[in-house]
Amino acid sequence: xKAFPVRTTAAAALLLALSACGGKASFDVAGxxxxxxxxxxxxxxxxxxxQNGSDTLPIPVGxxxxxxxxxxxxxxxxxxxxxxxxxxxxxxxxxxxxxxxxTATIAASVICTQKTYxxxxxxxxxxxxxxxxxxxxxxxxxxxxxxTKDSLNFTFPAAIPTGQPYGVTVLSITPATANIRxxxxxxxxxxxTAPRANIVLTCVPK
Amino acid sequence: xxxxxxxxGAALVLASALAACGGSDSGSLPVSGSILxxxxxGLILSNxxxxxxxxxxxxxxxxxxLLAPDTPFEVKVDKSPVGQVCTPSSNKNxxxxxxxxxxxxxxxxxxxxxxxSISGLTGSGMILANGDATVAPxxxxxxxxxxxxxxxxxxxxxxxxxQPTGQTxxxxxxxxxxxIxxxxxxxVTCK
Numbered sequence: 001x002k003a004f005p006v007r008t009t010a011a012a013a014l015l016l017a018l019s020a021c022g023g024k025a026s027f028d029v030a031g032x033x034x035x036x037x038x039x040x041x042x043x044x045x046x047x048x049x050x051q052n053g054s055d056t057l058p059i060p061v062g063x064x065x066x067x068x069x070x071x072x073x074x075x076x077x078x079x080x081x082x083x084x085x086x087x088x089x090x091x092x093x094x095x096x097x098x099x100x101x102x103t104a105t106i107a108a109s110v111i112c113t114q115k116t117y118x119x120x121x122x123x124x125x126x127x128x129x130x131x132x133x134x135x136x137x138x139x140x141x142x143x144x145x146x147x148t149k150d151s152l153n154f155t156f157p158a159a160i161p162t163g164q165p166y167g168v169t170v171l172s173i174t175p176a177t178a179n180i181r182x183x184x185x186x187x188x189x190x191x192x193t194a195p196r197a198n199i200v201l202t203c204v205p206k
Numbered sequence: 207x208x209x210x211x212x213x214x215g216a217a218l219v220l221a222s223a224l225a226a227c228g229g230s231d232s233g234s235l236p237v238s239g240s241i242l243x244x245x246x247x248g249l250i251l252s253n254x255x256x257x258x259x260x261x262x263x264x265x266x267x268x269x270x271x272l273l274a275p276d277t278p279f280e281v282k283v284d285k286s287p288v289g290q291v292c293t294p295s296s297n298k299n300x301x302x303x304x305x306x307x308x309x310x311x312x313x314x315x316x317x318x319x320x321x322x323s324i325s326g327l328t329g330s331g332m333i334l335a336n337g338d339a340t341v342a343p344x345x346x347x348x349x350x351x352x353x354x355x356x357x358x359x360x361x362x363x364x365x366x367x368x369q370p371t372g373q374t375x376x377x378x379x380x381x382x383x384x385x386i387x388x389x390x391x392x393x394v395t396c397k
Contacts, residue, residue: 137361139337140320140384144361160338167335169363171381188335188365 027100029055029078030067031093031108040064043112044163045086050110052080059086066110074101080108088115088162088193114162117191120155121168121199123147128203132178136201137171144171147201154201160191168199179206233272235301237279239309240266241292245359248287251294251311253279267311276300281309289358289386290315316358318384321351322392329370334377334394336364343394345370350394356384364392373397 029052035041041064048059055070072078080096091112100106119138128134128149136154137144143158160166168187173180182203189196237253241264249260251267258269273279281297292313299305320336324347333342339354356362364380375396382389 137337137363137381139335139339140356140360140362141339142337164338165333165335165340165367167337167363167365167367169365169381171361171363184365188367190367 026071028071034109048086049084051083072100076100116159116161117195118159119196122153124202133174135171233274235306236268238268238307241311243313246287250285252282252284273301317355319351319388320356321390324394326396329373332370333368335367358384358386
């Protein structure tokens with residue numbers, strides 16, 4: 001072993017390393033588009049551009065995978081980033097950086113989610129009097145807001161992703177002796193790309 | 207959480223050192239852990255037949271007895287609260303500095319179907335919403351149920367996301383708190 005020139009040993013080590021990863025000398029810089037739970041999810045909106053160093057890659061709507069045009073050689077560092085997110089979306093990259101060959105293949109995950117916006121609105125003057133309390137709900141998981149005579153307007157605590165439906169209704173009126181009937185206008189719709197404050201609660205005596 | 211655990215652990219080690227000086231207690235570690243998703247009273251845990259009634263809806267628990275190192279423990283759920291199912295994990299070991307607080311009690315709230323009746327629906331395209339959950343009854347349908355079930359104790363509020371072609375539908379009895387059981391009394395009337 002002593003007799004071997006150092007250079008030969010180094011070459012042998014490189015060969016060993018290459019054979020350990022299947023003998024590949026060139027690696028695709030690639031990945032998939034998934035949800036935060038890891039389920040495949042096609043890119044919904046246009047405009048996404050990924051970047052690896054100076055290499056940029058525009059992504060079409062509907063893409064489920066990506067691969068940069070330039071592959072990289074064993075040992076080359078890679079760092080996949082979002083250069084431009086899709087319209088109205090936020091994206092993050094998981095397992096996007098490393099050294100080619102450290103894993104058998106480069107398999108990054110890009111997670112894109114629709115931006116979220118709040119819903120809210122106003123209360124018609126005189127709707128809630130004295131100690132009456134009106135509770136609004138956005139379905140079973142969208143949260144509730146509690147309104148009193150001092151409430152001027154309201155915003156639900158849970159923001160809603162673009163494209164997701166919401167439905168605001170009157171969950172309860174207490175005490176029952178308030179004897180009023182409340183209606184919600186503009187309470188049900190599909191979220192767009194800006195906050196909504198157009199819901200109107202109006203209560204009248206029964 | 208890690209730093210909290212280690213800090214608690216350090217405190218316990220200190221406590222055990224002090225206890226050793228006093229000689230009043232052979233044990234040093236309480237079987238303990240965290241509780242996820244508990245939203246009502248009624249959870250009862252046990253270890254080695256000794257019960258611990260959980261008061262309210264805390265996010266962690268600790269049995270009052272201090273155990274000597276290497277004492278086996280197994281935290282069990284003796285009783286879940288009504289309408290919830292609680293399951294222990296990482297709950298069986300010999301107690302030591304690293305294991306005494308590993309138990310996690312995960313509670314889920316039982317969901318039930320929400321739906322009701324429809325009258326007069328002749329147009330197509332109606333979509334009903336319970337917040338972000340939707341259902342699209344076809345013309346002629348007289349009954350509907352949301353695919354997404356609702357956890358008991360959660361509110362619900364049914365509204366019309368999209369009216370059917372040429373008709374207007376209204377919802378009555380569409381709001382409430384989900385009981386422990388199916389709720390099928392929402393009334394949709396189309397004209």
